[in-house]
Every structure is written in structure tokens, then in C-alpha cells.
Amino acid sequence: MDFIRNEDIRLLQQWIRECKHPVVVGHTHPDGDALGATAALCLYLKNLAGKDVACAFSDNPPENLLFILPEEIPYCFHNRDAAATERRIREADLVFLLDCNAFHRTESLEEPLKASPARKVLIDHHLNPDRDSFGLSFSTPHISSASEVLYWILKALGQGPEGEAPKGASAFSLATAGASPSGQALPNDIGSALLTGMTTDTNNFANSVFPSTFRMASELMAAGVDRDAILQQIYNCYRENRVRLMGYMQSERMVLLPEGAAYMVLTREIQQRYDMHEGETEGLVNVPLTIGKVRLSLFLKEDKGHFRVSIRSKKGTSAQQLAMQYFHGGGHENAAGGKLFIGEDIPCADDAPAYIEKAVKAFLA
Template sequence: MDSLDLHTCAEFDRWIDDAGTITLTAHTFPDGDALGSTVALCSYLRDCRGKNAAVILPNPYSDDIAFIAEDAPVLSYSQSREEADRHIGRSDLIICMDCNAFNRTEGLQDILSAAKVRKVLIDHHLGPDRDAFGLVFSTPDISSTCEHLFWILLRMHDMAGDAARLPEKARTALLAGMTTDTNNFANSVFPSTFEMASALLAAGTDREAVLSKLYNSYRENRIRLIGYLLGEKLRITEHGAAVMILNAEEYRRFQLREGESEGIVNMPLAIRRVRLCIFLKEYAQDGNFHISIRSKRGTSAASFAREYFHGGGHELAAGGRLYYPQDIAAPEDAEAYVLSCLDRFLQA
């Protein structure tokens, strides 16, 4: 990766040397990249640098990515607040990952913003809150935070550019996080992404095991849900937009756990005439929806999320929210509202 700022890397290396206790955090509803990058860095800091490092996430990660965190010190702030507060209180370095600002860390926002210690950002989203961090590693021209971290780690003085020096746990977490964020090398892949994968494989990382845990270990519920959504809920507009809405009653009926509908939003893009897919999910029966948007080249998921759904993200993969009663007069109006937004956006 050419654009990595070597001075910032050297400074980060020194900040690690200076630190004793370190807090690593990531965005709310942590996905594979958030969990993989924090766990990988935590493993490096503990095993290679002897630091008292812990990962503190805003809320629990889902079961399907739990293998990434096996045996790692990962706390959820919503479940272990006291222990987390103690660790943050002792920390002299805070590292925020896969997240462009503390306001995406939910309940952790206040304590992290208020902490008077050195802070580092390692991310790949647009719009980093540069003022909140002393050191910023941020570029959207990289597959994932895991990949960004990989190139930074190789620059640490004890690594000498050799991926094989990373603990096996860190290598596995990095590969898993990059794989989920690129949808197994399907999106936002750069030449550097294959170089990273190649180096990790050469270092002995077991990709087959990672793939099997990521893609062949689902609960039956998820596959049944996919059948239902694609079979009965999918609607495609004349402008080539696919819409799927999962309401709270259905969420309960399929006994879904957090993260189990992850990635389904990509599936309708396999249809030739579909240029954009939007997936709405209502967790509680309150008319508020979480929104995922994916698009094909030439249609901007990020603009659609920004203009209509209080969100944003990457060009072809974005997210947002639909609020009741601010955006819609009744929860049942969600579909009609989305369809009218789509008409305006895709005709423009």
C-alpha cells in the first residue's frame, strides 16, 4: 500500500511504546471488519508488545462472527459497563477502528470523547473526525479497516514487514474481517487487498477454515429467512430498484439474532436489471427501520443514503435510518415512502 504515511506509522509505534493500558473500540453493531480489526490489533499489542490491551465494543457482536474473538479480551459496553469503565479509566491510549467518529460508538461516546489521553483513528470510511484524534489513519481507497491495519502493523519496528511475525490469531482476524467487508473479494477490492491476502496465506493462515466458519456455519433460520425474503418480500421497481422490508413481527417469527440478516441485501443485485437494492429492518415494533443499501457501478448507494435516509457510507455500500414519525406518518407507510424516494432518486 503506497499511500501509507510512514511518519504517522512511526509516531504510532512510539505511542504504543509509551502506553501501558490500551482501549480498542469500534462502531456500534460491530461487523466482521470492526471485530476483526480490534481483535487483531489487541492480539498484537498483548502478544508482541506486552501491553494491557482490551477491546471494548458498544454492544455485543453476532454469533456468526464470534469465532474471530475466541479467547480475546472483548467486552460489550452495554453488558459489562463497570469493567469497561475501569479499563478505559486506566488506559493511556485509545484506538478507534472501523468508525470515523466517536458518535458511532453509542453509549461509549461520552467517556471516550472526555478521556484526556492520546487517541488514534484507524478507518476506511469517508469523513473522519480528525479533530478528535491525535493520529489519523483514514482512506476510503482500501478494502477494509483490517487491510489498513495490516499495512500499518507491517511498519511496526518489531515486524520488519513480515506478516509471519504476527500472532496466528491476529492473522486469522485480519483475513476474516477483510473477507466479510469485501464480501469474499467481490466488492471494494484493490491490488493491495490481494497482496495482503497473499502475505497472510504465505504466513500459514488457514483461509479454508475462515471461509467455512463465515459461510458454512449459519443457523437454519437465516437460510429460511432468505427463502422468504427473496420468494415473497422482494419487490423490483420499473427503474431497477429492489426493495425488501423485514418488519418486527417477521423478525420475531424467524427468531433472528443480531447479524443473521447480514449480506442478504447483496443478493438481489444478482438480477441483471437491478441496479440498487434497499433492505429495511425493523427491530422493535416502533416503526423505526435500519437500512442497508447496495448498488452497482453507476448508481450511488452513498448518495441515496445521504439524501433520503440520514445515512451515508461507501459508494456502492451504504446505510441509514428511517424514523417514525419524523419521516413517515405510520409504520405501514415505509414501503410507499421508500418507493417514492427511489422514483425521485433514480429518475434524477
């Protein structure tokens, strides 16, 4: 993996060896990748490196992703207990930020993280990483997910200092049996968390998939990670309400624009009518892109004082640019997100469709 430099791995090994209370942080509104990658790193730091690790987020994960959280890892959610979360960050002597490019993506954790004098490590796959804020950064947009970036880092860590790994066979063979004595096998729970994160971020191998992504999946499956069980948990455990809402939004609320764009606005009223829980509308933004003539899809979900905006695009149209120019956001070339503020960007919530149509027309012109 050419984005992983040997000297960075050696430094990371040293920092992990020297730390006592590392804290692992992911972005706000955690998704499967943020949760999978942070869970895997916490398990590694606790069980393989023997550290007193904690995992911190600004807000708690959606119910359908709770299965990713390992019971043995202490979690701090700022929206539930701000004081305890901030205390844990203050006490940290090593900070890891995963699946986002800068501290501001952690929202309420930004200030405590910036104030922390601890060593800081970035592990990410988004554009424009804020490398200056980190002593070490492992970041490339040419990897499917933070979970995959972490997989290659953990493999490199497992191989130990240069020269120690046996030639021709990775010391981090991941084999459940017969791991090389000079290396550690990556335990199944870590592999599972990583495969879960990668699967959700690629939408089950539909986007941002690279040759290395299949290699990772193949190695993990060969090592005994149960992919069927993971798919069952991610895709076949939803509530009936979610499926009904998906049908309603597609038949009644999807607006197609002649420019080749589609959008849906999920108001608070509809969310209440269907008793929607956090995370349950994940994936809906992808549906309009299955229409041949649609190259850009926007999904807006009303929140307190703003809309959360998800944008997906086909190759050749930049979701990232639209998010940056019109929705205070960013992300990946074909999958991005942002916000639309009620009272600032638009006078009231009902003005969202007009704003979207104007923005999309100007952007695609």
C-alpha cells in the same frame, strides 16, 4: 502504502511504547471487519507489545461472528455492563477507533470516548474521516477494509524505524518460520483475524477489492493462515432458519421498482416468526443486485423505534448519497447504511415501503 507516512508510524510506535492501558473500539452493531480488525490489534498490543489492552463495543456481536473474538482478550460491551465499559475507557491512556470515521458511530460510547483525555488513533476506510478528533489518523477509502488498513500499518510497525529493515525483504515477513531477527513475524492468530475481517467486508472478494487486497491475502496465505477454515466459519455455519428466511424474503418480500431498484422490509413479526438472531440477515441486501436491471438495493430491518437500513448499489449509482440524503447515514460509495425513524421520518412502521419508494424515485430521477 502511500496513505501511511513514516513520521506517523514513528509517532504510533512511540505512543504504543508509552501507553499502559490502551483500549480498542469498533463501531456499533459490529460486523466481521470491526471484529476482525479490533481482535488483531488487541492481540498485537497484548502479545507483541505487552500491554494491558481491552476491547470495547456499544453492543455485543452476533453469534455467528463470536468465533473471531480471541479468548485471551478482555471485551467490554456497553449494553451488558455500561459501568465497567465506561470505567475501562476512562482508564485508557491510548484509544484506537477502528472501522468507522467518527466517534458518533459507536453510539453509547461516543460521550465517554469524547471525554477521554487519552491520545487517540483512527484506523479506517470510510469516507469523510473526522481527523480533527484524532492525534493520528490512518484512513483511506482506497483500501478494502479496516482489517487491510491495519495489516499495512502492522507491517510498517514491524519494520521498525527507517533504515533498520533489511533491504529487499520485509522484516515483517510473516513467515511462520525463519522470521528476520530484526523484525517480528506477525503471528498466525493476528493474520487470521485480519483475513477474516477483510473477507467479510469484501463479501469474499466481490466488492471494494484493490491490488493491495490480493497482496495482503496472498502474503497471509503464504504465511500459513488457513483461509479454508475461515470461509467455513463465516459462510457455512448458519442455522437452518436463516436459509429459510432468505428464501421467504426473496420470493415473497422483494419488491422491484421500475427505476431499477429493489427493496425488502423485514418486520419484527417476520423476525419473530423465523426466530432470527442478530447478524443472520447479513448479506441478504446483496441478492437483488444479482438481477441485471437492478442497480440499487435496500434492505430494511425493523428495530426498536426505527428501521436499520442497508443499501448496496452497482457502479454509477451511489448508495452513500442515498443513505445520506434519506436515511441519516453514509458509508461507502456502493455499500452504505442508515436509519429510518418511526414516528419522525414515517408515522408508523407500515409506512416504510411508501417512504422508500418515494425516496428512491426522487433519488434516481
